[in-house]
Amino acid sequence: MVHFSKLATAVAAACLASTTIAHPGEHHDLAAIKREIVARNQMASAAKRSIDSCSSSLKHRELNARSIARRAETLHSIRNARGIKSKPQKYRRDLATLETYEAVDHNETGLVDYTVGSSDTTIFSANTSCILTPEVTDGPYYVTGELIRKNVTEGQAGIPLYLEVQYLDINTCLGVPSLYVDIWNCNATGVYSGINVTGNVADGGWDSTFLRGIQSTDDDGVVAFETIFPGHYEGRAIHTHLLVHDNVTLLANSTMQGGAVTHIGQLFWPETLRSAVEATYPYSTNTQAVTSNAEDMWSIVQAENDYDPFPEFVYLGESIEDGLLAWIQVGVNVTADYSDDDYYQVAAVLQADGGHETSNSVGGSGGGGSAPSGAMPSGAVPSGAVPSGF
Template sequence: MVGLIKCLAVAAFCLAAPAIAHPGEHHDPQAVKREVRAREAMAFHAKRSLSGCANSLHARELKDRNVARRAHTLQQLRKKRNISSRPAKYRRDLAALERWEVVDHNHTLAMNDGSEVLNSENEVFGAYTSCILTPTITDGPYYVWGEVVRQNVKEELYSDGVDVHLEVQYIDINTCRPVPGALVDIWNANATGVYSGVSVSGNYAADGWDSTYLRGVQQTDREGVVNFDTIFPGHYDGRATHTHLLTHLNATLLPNKTLEVGTGSVAHIGQLFWNEVLRTAVEDTYPYTTNTKPVTSNAEDMWSVQQADSAYDPFPEFAYLGDNLDDGLFAWIQIGINATLDFTDSSNYGIAAYYEADGGHENSAMGGAPIGTGSMPAMPSSTSA
């Protein structure tokens, strides 16, 4: 249960250094400083809260169920792809990574010892993985409201790349229990660094505002889990490689499998990052090799390097399904949220477009900037365990 406490701290930004974000994304340094102070306060409350429940019976039982589920998922993914070869032996050059990346998220090697399957499964899947305290960072200028509920967000066009089956589990930091019924948006750039659904300077999506590739919504199950079939994201100028997640609580799901506008709260805004050696290996494959945009490393990114450390780890765990990337990846991460907070009015939250029955539409009210008021939710005076 010690690993669950990892989600408690959020490191400060290095505000003095100039940085490039998504094209069209702007940040007020003073506002960011205020948000840093608010996050530090949240981390303090979350630590006290989680410490009181991380070793409880229900938390230990949840760990056992996580082991069984993730091991089963890996087996089923390999079976579906008719993969009989052992996962590739793959290690990162730890000396070349920044300090917070020293933790080896690649669990491929641990699955090779067939004589100790149970031990391997516990080693790989048993520990609480990285938690991300809300709100991680901005949702960027490319969030689209109204994406369809679907697990497989890959489409026939513009979705070629290394397959990733991503499992995300949401844990309430106040109780250490799963968060069922949350509606989770996912979106990321395709292999050539372009987002669907938005067509503006810096990001001209193929098929324009009507495009939906690599976007979707899933609802967490009783274990607080959602699964997405997507691809490893491509890079673009000014940002390290990342995947977006945004989580709604108590939002209304319409019969057409979209979310009703204006319902529910925004409980988490986050970006998942991917370690450099894995990214390099992926980008040596087609169609990533056709991406001519400059690469930004994790160390150069305006968000990941300032926020990530041994306590705050935004890198998913992962395993190769087979002996090379052609077989795809299984990745998983645990995210700690405070279900009592709402970031709808935060400057981190903005809607670039709406996808409706007649297609996609630009949010004219946004004007290239987040639509939130810029305020952070008030911190509770105490957090109960």
């Protein structure tokens, strides 16, 4: 018998009555955040209705069939490449069991058993529904000029994470090709690269590039990254940043510039998974206070089933140290452009001569908006950041 677990995470809305620090050195007007959460949820509800109307179409069913086959092949390929012989474990969640409580609470994890003969369809069909991940702030640590590359680890220690994100047009339920997706998250001890400010001193400072990169979606709207499971820092639940560009200009140095900002989002991770990861080294050396999903200032899990910010995931082997394969579908409005939104902030730019702070960085003088004039990358690929495949 192969044992899998069914994760039912019960979380509460964040308490917005007290002061919260989103990133080291960053402060927010919590009343404004509360208004933004209400507006975000209304947008999510409308988009969910739109995507529900097309989710039963033949083309969407064919898209999902290809997704099942792709995920299964990815799992087998990773296991073979890493020489993992033990059986993988599948952790599944039932979106209908996600409930909102007025106080912090969590459901127990229920166990579901699958036989060795369980089909790939049974294991890999879960998309946590055709969901919409609502737009939220990109945070104060977004860096432009990063390399187009799949493997962003740069030797950072941590639990290996192969992350697949599929972007769907909310009006057609079909994949959106040729989107360029930025990914970034902190390392196992809660430090972001590309930044060198109080509370976040990266090894390499403004010139560092670990756990950052860009990939383009394929014909099915799929992008995949090799990274590590993010660590934590005080004030925010563990999360992975994703930012989507459309109609970009590709440069000869494996970077991109320009285009519309179609989506700004964050992925979050279940508490039981976080606990399992953070029991391992070097996560276990992180002494910063942990903020749970229920305590997160952006109130990430809401009532209703309009969206689900948690990816589905598989343990590649019996131990979490073997790594994780995770996937999620994200509904996007392809006509949106958040380039001028207050929540699109560029903290630094990476150029041929290294990273440079902008006025939007933590402690800087600027507000939101796009990168300042002259910030676009040029020249050769930054040293120590050569792209690598899986």
